[in-house]
Amino acid sequence: MITEEKYTLPNGIDIPKLGLGTWLISNDIAGQAVKDAVKIGYRHIDTAQAYSNESGVGEGIRACGVKRENLFVTTKLAAEIKSYKEAVAAIDMSLKTMGFDYIDMMLIHSPQPWAKFGEKERFFEGNRDAWRALEEAYQAGKLRAIGLSNFQKPDIDNILASCSVTPMANQILAHVSNTPKALIQYSQEKGMLVEAYSPVGHGELLKNEELAEMAKKYGVSVPRLCIRYTLQLDLLPLPKTANPDHMKDNADVNFAISEEDMELLKNIERIKDYGESSVFPVYR
Numbered sequence: 206m207i208t209e210e211k212y213t214l215p216n217g218i219d220i221p222k223l224g225l226g227t228w229l230i231s232n233d234i235a236g237q238a239v240k241d242a243v244k245i246g247y248r249h250i251d252t253a254q255a256y257s258n259e260s261g262v263g264e265g266i267r268a269c270g271v272k273r274e275n276l277f278v279t280t281k282l283a284a285e286i287k288s289y290k291e292a293v294a295a296i297d298m299s300l301k302t303m304g305f306d307y308i309d310m311m312l313i314h315s316p317q318p319w320a321k322f323g324e325k326e327r328f329f330e331g332n333r334d335a336w337r338a339l340e341e342a343y344q345a346g347k348l349r350a351i352g353l354s355n356f357q358k359p360d361i362d363n364i365l366a367s368c369s370v371t372p373m374a375n376q377i378l379a380h381v382s383n384t385p386k387a388l389i390q391y392s393q394e395k396g397m398l399v400e401a402y403s404p405v406g407h408g409e410l411l412k413n414e415e416l417a418e419m420a421k422k423y424g425v426s427v428p429r430l431c432i433r434y435t436l437q438l439d440l441l442p443l444p445k446t447a448n449p450d451h452m453k454d455n456a457d458v459n460f461a462i463s464e465e466d467m468e469l470l471k472n473i474e475r476i477k478d479y480g481e482s483s484v485f486p487v488y489r
């Protein structure tokens with residue numbers, strides 16, 4: 206089962222290869238979603254300060270019946286926080302909100318505040334300051350691993366130029382039809398594990414007929430095909446669902462996509478818009 210497999214982060218810490226995404230899962234049902242996922246075998250949950258469900262996730266982790274040390278929880282420092290002082294306070298707030306002594310991994314959610322996402326300004330100084338706060342929390346044992354999200358090459362270089370702890374992961378938009386090869390390769394060359402967010406294209410890939418055809422050929426669902434695709438690229442997929450049937454489906458990826466089909470999937474027509482979700486900065 207994929208839920209039992211792990212990648213190893215550069216600092217030697219193991220991270221389960223499949224994570225449950227929780228964006229848009231409200232706080233009141235997040236605990237149940239975590240408990241259901243853990244029951245199915247998931248050991249890795251992805252949340253963020255911005256998702257407003259850290260307390261629900263924390264409750265689910267405490268109530269799920271599996272020991273804390275056998276679970277891996279990632280959260281993310283809000284994209285708007287670009288000062289050392291605010292970052293220190295926000296890290297402590299996540300620990301308190303989740304009710305944890307430590308968090309397994311914390312990422313800077315985005316190099317740019319959401320209101321400035323995709324613009325020219327790169328907030329280099331603010332990201333170095335936020336990173337310093339993560340480094341100190343890491344050294345203090347509050348965070349077992351630290352990393353980045355949505356960081357492009359110049360943003361990564363900015364951190365690498367001044368850090369004392371190098372980033373261990375970069376969580377980026379990566380799915381069938383939108384696989385940023387150069388960024389993946391660069392992040393991996395710099396020692397980071399690359400996590401694939403929106404591995405099912407935020408649900409939009411479910412509408413693609415070409416994909417449906419290929420999934421049929423393998424006798425799997427479209428989400429399973431999409432998740433398997435990211436795993437074959439050595440990425441860590443974070444499919445989101447609060448539906449236990451979908452959780453089970455997404456963990457059933459013990460099949461192989463041929464090299465030829467991997468190429469087809471890489472080049473399949475790109476999602477043009479993400480429907481109602483196109484308003485979110487990450488899809489603009």
Ligand SMILES: NC(=O)c1ccc[n+]([C@@H]2O[C@H](COP(=O)([O-])OP(=O)(O)OC[C@H]3O[C@@H](n4cnc5c(N)ncnc54)[C@H](OP(=O)(O)O)[C@@H]3O)[C@@H](O)[C@H]2O)c1
Pocket residue numbers: 225226227228229251252314354355376377401402403404405406407408411426428429443444445446447448450451452454455487
């Ligand atoms: N770092 C960042 O900036 C960032 C940005 C976006 C996302 N993320 C992370 O990545 C996670 C996943 O991305 P995402 O939430 O955008 O979307 P996603 O996982 O690509 O897609 C989720 C959609 O696919 C559906 N789905 C999932 N499994 C299914 C299945 N087996 N059968 C049918 N439908 C299925 C879900 O429906 P149901 O809910 O009905 O199951 C939902 O509509 C997020 O939750 C978050 O943790 C991070």
